[in-house]
Amino acid sequence: xxxxxxxxxxxxxxxxxxxxxxxxxxxxxxxxxxxxxxxxxxxxxxxxxxxxxxxxxxxxxxxxxxxxxxxxxxxxxxxxxxxxxxxxxxxxxxxxxxxxxxxxxxxxxxxxxxxxxxxxxxxxxxxxxxxxxxxxxxxxxxxxxxxxxxxxxxxxxxxxxxxxxxxxxxxxxxxxxxxxxxxxxxxxxxxxxxxxxxxxxxxxxxxxx
Amino acid sequence: xxxxxxxxxxxxxxxxxxxxxxxxxxxxxxxxxxxxxxxxxxxxxxxxxxxxxxxxxxxxxxxxxxxxxxxxxxxxxxxxxxxxxxxxxxxxxxxxxxxxxxxxxxxxxxxxxxxxxxxxxxxxxxxxxxxxxxxxxxxxxxxxxxxxxxxxxxxxxxxxxxxxxxxxxxxxxxxxxxxxxxxxxxxxxxxxxxxxxxxxxxxxxxxxx
DNA sequence: CGATATATTGATCATGCGATCAATAAGGTG
DNA sequence: CACCTTATTGATCGCATGATCAATATATCG
Numbered sequence: 001x002x003x004x005x006x007x008x009x010x011x012x013x014x015x016x017x018x019x020x021x022x023x024x025x026x027x028x029x030x031x032x033x034x035x036x037x038x039x040x041x042x043x044x045x046x047x048x049x050x051x052x053x054x055x056x057x058x059x060x061x062x063x064x065x066x067x068x069x070x071x072x073x074x075x076x077x078x079x080x081x082x083x084x085x086x087x088x089x090x091x092x093x094x095x096x097x098x099x100x101x102x103x104x105x106x107x108x109x110x111x112x113x114x115x116x117x118x119x120x121x122x123x124x125x126x127x128x129x130x131x132x133x134x135x136x137x138x139x140x141x142x143x144x145x146x147x148x149x150x151x152x153x154x155x156x157x158x159x160x161x162x163x164x165x166x167x168x169x170x171x172x173x174x175x176x177x178x179x180x181x182x183x184x185x186x187x188x189x190x191x192x193x194x195x196x197x198x199x200x201x202x203x204x205x206x207x208x209x
Numbered sequence: 210x211x212x213x214x215x216x217x218x219x220x221x222x223x224x225x226x227x228x229x230x231x232x233x234x235x236x237x238x239x240x241x242x243x244x245x246x247x248x249x250x251x252x253x254x255x256x257x258x259x260x261x262x263x264x265x266x267x268x269x270x271x272x273x274x275x276x277x278x279x280x281x282x283x284x285x286x287x288x289x290x291x292x293x294x295x296x297x298x299x300x301x302x303x304x305x306x307x308x309x310x311x312x313x314x315x316x317x318x319x320x321x322x323x324x325x326x327x328x329x330x331x332x333x334x335x336x337x338x339x340x341x342x343x344x345x346x347x348x349x350x351x352x353x354x355x356x357x358x359x360x361x362x363x364x365x366x367x368x369x370x371x372x373x374x375x376x377x378x379x380x381x382x383x384x385x386x387x388x389x390x391x392x393x394x395x396x397x398x399x400x401x402x403x404x405x406x407x408x409x410x411x412x413x414x415x416x417x418x
Numbered sequence: 419c420g421a422t423a424t425a426t427t428g429a430t431c432a433t434g435c436g437a438t439c440a441a442t443a444a445g446g447t448g
Numbered sequence: 449c450a451c452c453t454t455a456t457t458g459a460t461c462g463c464a465t466g467a468t469c470a471a472t473a474t475a476t477c478g
Binding site: 033035110113114115116117119120126129130133157160163164166167168169170171172174175177178179188189190192193196197 | 325
């Protein structure tokens, strides 16, 4: 067996150790969901004792909330960077939808779904979920507004359209957690719906590489 | 305090007791979510010992799956009955959307959200979720097909449209679990989106009583 | 080099979970 | 009424959770 003989963890500065613990929590959440983010799971991941994890965190509720925010904010950053390289609103919107529904995001989706559920009993998590929802809606809304101004999008209310699209993305992804899901089928669903909602012709959001 | 002195539960037939336990599980799930469906919670609700609840159920996984199916199927039945009284496809679709997003369904929504999450580790539950999703999509698809035939709906693919709408309904409801939610705002979002997707004029799905 | 501050640990507690089983008591039957 | 089937229970096990704290070991500083 490869059961490593546990040796005492090297002494490190609080800042460094704290960052390691947050990172371990992030990995646990992505691999097994937010509900699996426990003192012991994080400790095992970080090569440390549960007591040390507890020592660095005020409470599990706060740790779960931080872990959620960390995961989602990081993905938002990455996607923002990816979108910056796209020429126009239609390409940006198409890339965004394809990225969010490409079928390789179940790990992040399960984090969202569990956050909605756990948020009912974890106020800090609920606040974090609200903030992240707003951030994503904001990104989407800006693209739509830009498209209305410069790419022929027809959206009388960009704010509402952004919520509608975000709702459908979240709903389809959540459903896909349990349903056998052909990613391309899901992608086609969201493309068709969004093209219809924004008055675009079919295929307008197709990503051409 | 009103802590009732526990007396031995009256002896009942297996069928009757089993039904009581299923009903108690249903109430627990609606009040506190699927994750709170435990032997002890059900037992307290049914006025019985945990051992008896265990005696009547093969496993908790199966009990949770049954509870989910019971709750969702019952709601589908009720809604079907309600829709039967509506004159045409537009009225049926409008009533369906208003019912699903009227802001008084958080108890059922939390059951759906937790079912998606728990379904990853409970095969019976996942199968049940799939079946119920199909049933709801079927109801929606039939209404859309009828609308295309007789009420001017423009949906080249009724099957896809039903999945799109169901995705948006589930997504918006799940988000509303954590977000302060003005129900009328959500209703307006979904009405607007669906009217756009089906080529209907604004207000076509408004429910007129 | 020795002293001090503190990062780290092992042990332990209280709680809640599903599950099991012998013991008990209630109801139906002869 | 007596018997016997079985619905119901209390006790208990093994496991996992978050939390706490005195004890220990290590890095840093004087």
